[in-house]
Amino acid sequence: MVCAGSIGCLPRICVDYRQRHQGAITRSPGRRHFDIFPQYDSLFAFLDRRPELAGHRPLLFERMAAHLVFCLRRPERVRRADRRAYFRQAAAHYRRHRPPGFAPPPGSGRDLALLARGNYPLFAARETVRRAGGLGRRGVRAARRRLSAGGNRLYYALQRRLPLQPDLAVYAAYWYRAPACNPQAVEAAARRLAPHVRSVWIVRPEAVAALPPGTDHVLPGTRRYWKVLARGTYFVNNVNFPDHLVKRRGQVHVMTHHGTPLKTMGLDQRPYPAARMDFDALLRRASRWDYSVTSNPHSAEVWHRAFPCGYRDLPAGYPRNDRYATAGPEQIAGIRERLGIPEGRTVLLYAPTARDYREGYLPDLDLEAFSSRLGDQYVVLVRTHYFYGRHEGLRELHERGLVRDVSRHPSTEDLCLAADALITDYSSLMFDYACLDRPLVVHAPDWDSYRDARGTYFDLLSGRPGETPGPVTRTVEELVAVFRDGTWRDDRSRALRAAFRERFCPWDDGHAADRVVRAVFLGETPALPPVPRRTAPLLRASAMLPDPHRALGTPLRQPTDGG
Incomplete structure (x- = not known):
């Protein structure tokens, strides 16, 4: 995979690894683990036949050396009786395949130096000291955990014998x-x-x-x-x-x-x-x-x-x-003021979701290009998924003033109320934001990968009413064009959003929390609002968004106490 020019993924499982209940080979010590040596010989023979791949040799050699030491240190792989023989073969492999000028990575220099010299007695002595120290520390920590857990289990069991507190x-x-x-x-x-x-x-x-x-x-x-x-x-x-x-x-x-x-x-x-x-x-x-x-x-x-x-x-x-149905113009203006949004700007909230098929946050949108091409009339708020930590690239864009990183803002609801439009991929935030009847844009450059890795209940990109909430883009150029040509808030966008709201927001009238409390805490059977579509829009974030329903003479419906 390191040497591959490209890697193809199929939307189906090709290899199904089944582990016997006795355990895998990685936990079954024996001479079978010596098979690692001819396997690595085969890998470097592969490189020898392809001189154009020589640049990969240092990385693959470092991985081999680390792998050999890793196995040697684990008694569930290499038995005590086999360690000296294993070490000799590992040292021979180290000397045979070491590329010119190779420098061990930080933290592994001593182990690899001993492997290069074939000095098993010193390696074994260092392992004995290391294991004794590690076992001692782990033993103390484990004893403390057992003592604490035992006390907690006993206390929890005793408390469960006492009456519940009904309030x-x-x-x-x-x-x-x-x-x-x-x-x-x-x-x-x-x-x-x-x-x-x-x-x-x-x-x-x-x-x-x-x-x-x-x-x-x-x-x-x-x-x-x-x-x-x-x-x-x-x-x-x-x-x-x-x-x-x-x-x-x-x-x-x-x-x-x-x-x-x-x-x-x-x-x-x-x-x-x-x-x-x-x-x-x-x-x-x-x-x-x-x-x-x-x-x-x-x-x-x-x-x-x-x-x-x-x-x-x-x-x-x-x-x-509920806040989306009950927030008034003063509240929205206050949120925008606290966020430091200049009056008259159009606020776009970009909120992508997490990816199950990869580790860590990787931007699927070139935020620098997007913000730069939009112009100063727009303010782009970026909220990454809470699974991810801080991203240095996003922080840099924030410091340069191109976007505003609101990933750690305590209230997603406030951010939605402040935004004139939402840009997202597959986040469930789209269903909540639809309550506001404000423009929704789906930016989905990796839809096929996301759908095949995790599975979805409907085709978000189909363009069918009730499935797609607004315009769909795949590239930053398409996304910029959606805002420049007005597609984000045209008649088709409004029609898609209305059908989406009809399907996914039929009960969001500002009284959902009350219904839960009445059913759970008070034993009542609260009535639901009627399911048919609400045709009136809710409050807009800024005056920059024209209200098409006003032109048609549709009154703005305010929430009522009765739901």
């Missing part, structure tokens, strides 16, 4: 990151409609400083954490709680989810190569749900197939989208 609700979001998303909206509604229910958030230590004043919270692993898991009655999360949570009789779990599914979810992921999960464990977690909050009929259908468990479907709309 205690435990909230979490995104694996204990911080209060956010649907759980945060549900908690705000519960404070208003069910004030007798006490709220406790589970958050990581690094999120504590940013908590709103007066937020009751616990840190994972503390005594109070185990106590609220044992004694709480209501559990609200947009992802699954950890496996160590034992659901008691009388506890009520509410899964709010955190997006409308375009990509396959749950058991539907099984045929696709990007699926890397324990599906049995996933079903055990889903079996704890009592309620599954659904944002639209499409989501309800998907959840029932992807998570075939005994929960109750709670069609309510998405609580986090």
